[in-house]
Amino acid sequence: MTRARAFRLAVGVVLTAGALVVLFSALDPIWNGHPAYPTTVLVCAAAGLVLVASAFWSSGRPPDLPTGQTPAAADRPSRARRALWVIGRVVVSVFVVGLLAILFWLRPFPAGSASLADLRSDGAVTVVDGPTAIELVPADPSGKGLVFVPGARVDPRAYAQVLRPVAAAGHLVVVVKPPFGMAIAQPGQPGSAIEAHPEIGTWAVGGHSLGGVVASWYALDHPDQVDGLLLFGSYSDRDLSGTDLTVESVWGSNDGLTTPADIDRTRDNLPASTGFTEIVGGVHAYFGDYGEQPGDGQPAIDRSVATAEISAAAVNFVDGLGGTRPGG
Numbered sequence: 001m002t003r004a005r006a007f008r009l010a011v012g013v014v015l016t017a018g019a020l021v022v023l024f025s026a027l028d029p030i031w032n033g034h035p036a037y038p039t040t041v042l043v044c045a046a047a048g049l050v051l052v053a054s055a056f057w058s059s060g061r062p063p064d065l066p067t068g069q070t071p072a073a074a075d076r077p078s079r080a081r082r083a084l085w086v087i088g089r090v091v092v093s094v095f096v097v098g099l100l101a102i103l104f105w106l107r108p109f110p111a112g113s114a115s116l117a118d119l120r121s122d123g124a125v126t127v128v129d130g131p132t133a134i135e136l137v138p139a140d141p142s143g144k145g146l147v148f149v150p151g152a153r154v155d156p157r158a159y160a161q162v163l164r165p166v167a168a169a170g171h172l173v174v175v176v177k178p179p180f181g182m183a184i185a186q187p188g189q190p191g192s193a194i195e196a197h198p199e200i201g202t203w204a205v206g207g208h209s210l211g212g213v214v215a216s217w218y219a220l221d222h223p224d225q226v227d228g229l230l231l232f233g234s235y236s237d238r239d240l241s242g243t244d245l246t247v248e249s250v251w252g253s254n255d256g257l258t259t260p261a262d263i264d265r266t267r268d269n270l271p272a273s274t275g276f277t278e279i280v281g282g283v284h285a286y287f288g289d290y291g292e293q294p295g296d297g298q299p300a301i302d303r304s305v306a307t308a309e310i311s312a313a314a315v316n317f318v319d320g321l322g323g324t325r326p327g328g
Contacts, residue, residue, distance in 0.1 A: 005055040007089055011096055012051030018100035019045035026107040029155040033108060035131050036179040041103060108181045111157035112289035118160040125167045127160075133193055134160070134175045136167035144321055145172035145200040146230065146314075147190040149211030151288065153181045158288035159208070162232075165311040171318045172200055183207065183214035190218045194225055202321050204246070206230030206314075208287045209258060213237055219245055228321045230314060232287040233258045235266035247274040248317040250310055252282030256297030277313040282306045 001009070023030060023041045030038050119134070121127045128135040134156055146166060150156045156177045167173045174193040179185040190205045205226050207215035212234025219226045220238055228246040229236075233255050240247070247270050251263045263276070279286065281300030285293040287310060299306070 001055070008051045009055035011092060012048045012055060015096055016045050016048030016052065019048065019103070022100065022103045022107065026110065029108040029110040032157065033155065033181060034177040034179045037106065037181065044099065044103070106153060106180050108153050108155045109158070109290040109293065111155040112291060115158050115161040115289035118164045119157055125164060132177050134177070136164055136173040138167050138170045138172060140170050141172060142170035143200060144202040144318055145174065145197060146318055147174045147176065147193045147203065147205045149176055149183045149190065149205070149207030149215045150178065151209035151211050152183070154208070154288055154290050158290040161289045162287065162307055162311050163314065166314050166318055169315045169319065172197060183211045187214045187217055190215065191222065191225070202227050204228030204230055204318060204321060206232065207234060208232040209234050209284065216240060228317065230317055232310065233284050235262055236269045237266065239269050241269060241271055243271060245271060246321055247271055248277065248313065249274060250277045250279065250313045252279045252284065252286060254281055254297040254300055255284045256295055257284040257293070275317070279306050279309050286310070
């Protein structure tokens, strides 16, 4: 086997095996998230298989050689060609390893059993789990809706437990599934949910962590669509203080990722009427049901108690849309 074929074989094996390791190490959350991620992983695996197959494929008859040139001489590349081959192989190797590293890092934090249990329909809430969004549809709709954007690399299903009470209170809840679990990959995604439900007259957007930041961008850019903004362990990095938005910021005193200092630092970016609800002892990972998160603080409150407080704040916020809210 020539060096070129051996290299294709090695790259193909690494690409296929790496892609399959990524997929099967987090199969359930990847498969149930936005289709962009599993599609990319499967395309990588297929590309690897093509490279493996090409390494063993023989074109049959060797090419004609110039007069007087031996096969050994024909197989001997020039110094310039050897340098190009080395550079090309290094570039391809770095690209493949980097791609697999990114795909591995993007694996989502999986939803816990409590949230998965809340993704079942009953007489009060109908659950519609689609390719790019999860809808919690109330049996007795209020005409209000909340589009919620998950935090980075968090399984969107992890928010069912904390947001189902909002739907049970009569408000449509749409949890979007960002491509690759990163809201910045499609910051305009809330618009698709809003356009899909013309029956809803009052809309809020919201999100957790990075999802809340992206939701604040959408709220600022679409004042004709959005009436309110709900932040879970998040903040706005843009100035919303002059808008008519109704805003609620729910934050944890022990959050190690969106810290109390972050909340204070960005407070002036929000309208003066913003409501601030502190979850005393709460941490970043309590805003969804997905286990612990690296870099987070230490909780000083039971998860179930924190979940109930966060849900109550969310319900009160959506209930109050269209009215006057006191400042925090």
